[in-house]
Amino acid sequence: MTETVEIPQQDAASEETTDALSRLEQEGEIAADYLEGLLDIADLDGDIDMDVEGDRASVSIISDESRELQKLVGRDGEVLEALQELTRLAVHRETGERSRLMLDISGHRARKRGELVEIGDRAVEEVRAGGAPVKLRPMTPFERKVVHDAVKAAGLRSESEGEEPERCVVVLPA
Template identity: 30%
Template sequence: MLKSIEMTGETRDAAIDAALKSLGLDRDDVSVEVLDNGKKGFLGIGATPAKVRVSYEAPDEPKAEKKPEVKPESKPQKLSITTEDTTPRLVKPAPKDFVPEKLNVDKPQREDRPQREDRPRREGDRPRREGDRPRRDGDRPRRPREERPIVPSVPKERELIPVSEECMKKAEGMATEFINGLLQKMCIEGEVKILPQVEVDQLRVEIAGPDMGPVIGRRGDTLDAIQYLGSLVLNNTLDEHIRLSVDTENYREKRADSLERLARKMAMKVAKSHRSMTLEPMNPYERRIIHAALQEFNGVTTYSTGTEPGRRVVIAPDNSRSHR
């Protein structure tokens, strides 16, 4: 059964997070419809909240069983009262010194068994207080807190699955044809080149031309969109999965160096001020660069927050590490 709720918030993301929190569901379990993006107003005047409708699948409610109808009796039955029911019965009182045998009130307590607090402790008894349990032969020694291994916050790398040579050649032709068609539609003069293969499941494509600014776009948004659309075309047609990488004028490497410098600069500020800092929204590839750059940086830890496409990296102080 499909159900939905409407929720408001200062922003669209805040309204979605509030709806997911009230339902106890993840972002992938629901569909979101934006009813109103809201307005910030001027100095808070005229601001309107954002409003979204979140739909989710709920289990069907069981049908209520019909209770059998009770037919009223035509005439109430009259109770017949006899003299035996109204006659009081005399009960002989028990003597004052009478004690039932089963109670055993005066049964003396065993004197040969010591009381609980005076009983000597036996081997195997549970300790009364924390820290009093004696060490046993099979116990594993606990390492001090500072010697425990620190789990890195960077996700594990995916396993590379080799792609056959025939499938890779077919992918090269499809990617070249698709990107050339996009460049013609965008009225951009450019040439598509296939770069040497570095990883067994990756196809590297480079676009060369006199003016590649429109191809890159703002912070690489247009280049990422071309790469994303090309990946959809390849993997929806081919039988094997191929990772497509589209680059121009060595933008990917320059962007990675810029992100690493930004990550180290922000990490220095976090370690000095002991306050968390949130970076701008990034795609998964750029977030992975930030995580990897600060994996060995002492005094800080990183994690991601939010939902796509507004997911961000948070650099937070890590008290278990000390900055050099």
Template identity: 30%
Template sequence: MKQKKYFGKSLQEVEKLAVLELGVAYDDLYFDVISPDGTKDEEMEIEVIVDANPVKKGKDFLEKFLQDANIYGFVERKMRDNVVEYSITTEDANGALIGYNSQTLNALQLITSLIVNQYFDRDNETGLIVKVDVGDYRKSRDEKLEKLAVRVGREVARTKIPVKLRYMNAYERKIIHNKLSTWRDVKTHSEGVEPRRYIVVEPKSADE
């Protein structure tokens, strides 16, 4: 969690500065007064520590989003190493939450990730990888993309001919890149400009 030492003439002065600099709400901060109250010549010393549960904050955001959008559903969370997965289940709003070409779902995931990781000191902590899914859509989509990567990877390894894939968003491209990143015979790179950016799968040269 983020923490920082401050010096100021009063606790109120430090509180305002810490909220501004650390970028989190006042209720998520703990103020540990190290030195006595500041005097005319001396400033008080205060250790400010972020005191929050980032994973719960992400779940709270998604639940509030559903409530504000008048969508009946619930959010489950699951932790695995440094990955937190939020699974949203609704009765009839899956399509609206996913959006065209997964744009709404990707935006939800990005915002949730920003909310969760704002509590970490990114200079000293890696933070968490955040995934948001709706009705197992992303899980199913990821599996299809991984199968595509394997099929194309095998084809390129066999024929030695590069293959250009269809336009994909950044999340989809990452799935392909990661799946083939450890292959000995092929490599991947992206070309084009968003939203027409795509992956090229090509054979590795003999010295690679």
């Protein structure tokens, strides 16, 4: 007698989610390998932490000697931004697909995100109190994204205006 065992089929949405997650995990692994090589070349100590946050891979370099890693952050995160782009290119070279990977070093980006949420919250309060749009200082694409998300979470609208590098967020009444 032959026994038939039915294997449950994953639905298409579940398969897409699994595929996207494994693709993002692969991006994180490629990025971690690239960054480990970079740390070795620069003779810097650091641990690499990989995660998937929403729809992007996230890689962090952390160290007990965070002062040592400040070289990789640079003034106002300029070196960090450049390293993120180089890491994205390394991932692209391996996968053939554009990466939206986020890189953080010694918690710089996490601290920056907290500061930007506060800026967005203050602008929201100013718009609610005065009823007029509030234009913020020029920001990088990462900074603008964080502020847009904070404004949206507070129930108001925002838009970017201007040309790089002077592009800024304008917070608008509801």
